Amino acid sequence: MSEEKVDYNSYLPLWETDFRLNDLNVVAMLHNFWEQKQISPTKSSYTESEGLSGENGSRSERLLLYESAPGSSCVCYVTLPGGSCFGNYKVCNTQAEARRDAARVALMNSLVNELPCRQITSQFITESLQQAASDSTISIEDARNSDTSLGTYSLLLHSYTGKTMLQFQEMMTIFQLLHWNGTLKALRERKFSRQSVISYYSQRGLDEYMRSSMALDWLSREQRSPGRIGNELHLAQKELVLARRKGQELRFYKEKTEILSLALSQAYVHPTLRADEAPSHKYKQEYLPLYRLCRQDSEDNLTLPCDPTSTLHKNTKQTSASPCLDSSLI
Numbered sequence: 001m002s003e004e005k006v007d008y009n010s011y012l013p014l015w016e017t018d019f020r021l022n023d024l025n026v027v028a029m030l031h032n033f034w035e036q037k038q039i040s041p042t043k044s045s046y047t048e049s050e051g052l053s054g055e056n057g058s059r060s061e062r063l064l065l066y067e068s069a070p071g072s073s074c075v076c077y078v079t080l081p082g083g084s085c086f087g088n089y090k091v092c093n094t095q096a097e098a099r100r101d102a103a104r105v106a107l108m109n110s111l112v113n114e115l116p117c118r119q120i121t122s123q124f125i126t127e128s129l130q131q132a133a134s135d136s137t138i139s140i141e142d143a144r145n146s147d148t149s150l151g152t153y154s155l156l157l158h159s160y161t162g163k164t165m166l167q168f169q170e171m172m173t174i175f176q177l178l179h180w181n182g183t184l185k186a187l188r189e190r191k192f193s194r195q196s197v198i199s200y201y202s203q204r205g206l207d208e209y210m211r212s213s214m215a216l217d218w219l220s221r222e223q224r225s226p227g228r229i230g231n232e233l234h235l236a237q238k239e240l241v242l243a244r245r246k247g248q249e250l251r252f253y254k255e256k257t258e259i260l261s262l263a264l265s266q267a268y269v270h271p272t273l274r275a276d277e278a279p280s281h282k283y284k285q286e287y288l289p290l291y292r293l294c295r296q297d298s299e300d301n302l303t304l305p306c307d308p309t310s311t312l313h314k315n316t317k318q319t320s321a322s323p324c325l326d327s328s329l330i
Contacts, residue, residue, distance in 0.1 A: 085251040087244040113166040218263040233260040
């Protein structure tokens with residue numbers, strides 16, 4: 001990376017090019033960086049990955065989304081068009097300062113992501129699989145079998161050949177959430193093939209329906225074990241703070257806290273709702289989006305929530321007993 005150089009001036013507005021290092025308008029730089037990427041498709045393939053955010057094209061209108069952390073005026077998050085999220089890692093005294101710091105972290109990650117070394121190549125895939133096999137003490141030969149965790153990881157990597165690490169991480173966040181929520185395990189137990197699961201969720205992206213379904217799963221667990229959501233939320237919030245202070249990509253941690261917060265709020269708003277109870281039309285209208293999108297006790301073919309005509313087909317052979325994506329590989 002020391003041999004690669006990035007021209008920071010090219011992402012400044014014309015009136016900002018005369019500056020001192022300490023006076024960089026990082027908010028303007030970040031906006032111009034992503035504005036140029038949308039104007040010039042040859043510089044990036046993010047027009048394809050925007051679908052992962054599940055925002056139905058609204059990203060192109062507002063480009064970047066800045067948010068304050070609930071209950072704090074000195075923590076700011078910025079979400080990029082592809083869905084990646086970054087926050088301020090410094091201790092800030094004002095929201096404006098936190099906004100600038102979050103933009104600085106996002107800008108550095110965006111610029112580094114443009115370097116050739118951040119592209120997913122065949123060499124990178126080989127090295128990643130070898131490292132994953134070594135860390136998990138499993139055979140590298142498992143990468144050739146799509147029914148293993150390493151094989152699934154290999155399949156995901158190959159599907160993103162030629163794209164960037166940031167784009168791959170955006171897609172992996174979806175599967176991290178599905179693994180954390182237990183959705184992948186439930187689909188495996190119902191004999192859905194990994195290829196169909198990967199294909200469906202890679203195209204679908206993360207939307208409000210998926211968040212609602214996960215939140216309702218946690219609401220069901222809360223009813224069986226009171227206090228579970230609170231404990232899980234406390235852990236997720238701690239993970240989010242630690243990741244933010246390290247300058248890491250935050251979407252996985254932020255999505256977890258929002259899903260759990262939604263579930264916890266509904267636990268008090270409608271405490272008698274059962275997770276397997278089909279909600280009435282009135283309830284859907286009043287409490288959208290937290291309702292059951294597809295019941296686990298439905299027929300063998302799972303109807304996909306966003307497209308009633310599509311289904312995930314059952315695999316004809318027994319799947320592996322291990323999760324679809326091992327947490328150590330995510």
